[in-house]
Amino acid sequence: MKKLKYFLMLFFLSVGSFANTYTSYVPAGIDPPDEFTTLVEFLEGKVDFLKGDFPIISGDEVKNNLRNDGFHIIDIRTDSWFEYGHIKNAVNVPAEELLTYFQTKINPSDYEKIVLVCYSGQSAGYYSGLLRIAGYDNVYSMKWGMSTWREDFAETWLKNIKPSLEDKLETSLNSKADPTTHPEINTGKAGGEEILQTRLQELFAIPYSDFILKPVDVFESPQAYYTLYYGKTDDYTKGHVPGAILYEDGNSLQFNNDLLSLPKDKKIAIYTTTGQKAAYLTAYLNVLGYDAGNIAYGENGFMNNLLKKHGRDAFSTKEINMFPVIE
Incomplete structure (x- = not known):
């Protein structure tokens, strides 16, 4: 009986040692995948704007679709600017809450185009980029932002266009x-x-x-x-x-x-x-x-x-x- 116990102990120790050796073994010259490479490979071919197809639409297109239920307009300006004046049917969502809004507040696939609007088109482009990378391929930014919509919003661009350099x-x-x-x-x-x-x-x-x-x-x-x-x-x-x-x-x-x-x-x-x-x-x-x-x-x-x-x-x-x- 003692011999059997001794044999079993040696057997399990050997199996454990083999398993540890096997799981920790990495073939020579091959590095385990790092997070950067894993992420790039995951995104490969999915980010359309890397091919030059930037999802930027004009204010005219937005204006022509104000009665189109397939358009959902999200204004990411401050609530004070939103209250001062915004596009009809637009909703005001702080930029930091956009991902949560898409994941829990709406069904993004219900819309033909979801348009982000900001002051100048810059931050809307940035957050549209993040959302496109997240897989929401119907997100667009409005070119020039609210500066293109009406004169009293245009100061954002007018004060920043310069020939000085x-x-x-x-x-x-x-x-x-x-x-x-x-x-x-x-x-x-x-x-x-x-x-x-x-x-x-x-x-x-x-x-x-x-x-x-x-x-x-x-x-x-x-x-x-x-x-x-x-x-x-x-x-x-x-x-x-x-x-x-x-x-x-x-x-x-x-x-x-x-x-x-x-x-x-x-x-x-x-x-x-x-x-x-x-x-x-x-x-x-x-x-x-x-x-x-x-x-x-x-x-x-x-x-x-x-x-x-x-x-x-x-x-x-x-x-x-x-x-x-x-x-």
């Missing part, structure tokens, strides 16, 4: 950095969906103002930023922020392309013509753990006159309507 632009072609290591994400989750949900909850808790960069700061200290211009080559070569690097619109920032050329330990300053596309990209890169910010109002914030000269997307009084509001 046009003489400091450069035209040389700057090269992308070589591929490097990616940021570390440490949510403690294993699957892509769980990692994404945690990252979204973290980012919705941070105000968009934390991701805004002033044009003058980037011009005065270009070495402090990895400046990314997302657009077309022809526009880039007409003049860009000193040190800015071109990432082609619709052909960049994907894992199998040049995503890993971005630094993980330096502020990434993103800009586009109006800043609204850049807001979407800022959302995506921050979800992945990069330290990204949006240069406020894009090229309109420092070279508005040149945009007008070249017939590009410049804000002007022509963009301002006199649509009705609910007061």
Whole structure:
């Protein structure tokens, strides 16, 4: 009997030792998947605006669909501005509550288009980006924000369109950095969906103002930023922020392309013509753990006159309507 007990003890010890060895074994040269890679692979092909298809719609389209039950308008401005004047049937939802609103207050699939509206289209673009990344593919931002809706809301854009830094632009072609290591994400989750949900909850808790960069700061200290211009080559070569690097619109920032050329330990300053596309990209890169910010109002914030000269997307009084509001 004693021999049998001794044999069984040796057997279970051996099995336990084998199991521990087996579960901790990782083949040589193969790293276990990290959260960044898991998240990127989970999002691969699902984020449509990375292909250049940005879900930004005009105020005219919103106006023409005010009686369309398939349109749901969400105004993320402060309640005081909302009460001063808002689009008919719009609901006022604080930006930090948007994810909860989508998950618990509405059935998003009931709508053809859910339109986020803010002051200028910048923060609406950022939060629309987060919601698109979350899988809500019927979310849109309204171009120019409430500045396009009525004259008394337009000051947000009118006071920020400037030509003041046009003489400091450069035209040389700057090269992308070589591929490097990616940021570390440490949510403690294993699957892509769980990692994404945690990252979204973290980012919705941070105000968009934390991701805004002033044009003058980037011009005065270009070495402090990895400046990314997302657009077309022809526009880039007409003049860009000193040190800015071109990432082609619709052909960049994907894992199998040049995503890993971005630094993980330096502020990434993103800009586009109006800043609204850049807001979407800022959302995506921050979800992945990069330290990204949006240069406020894009090229309109420092070279508005040149945009007008070249017939590009410049804000002007022509963009301002006199649509009705609910007061």
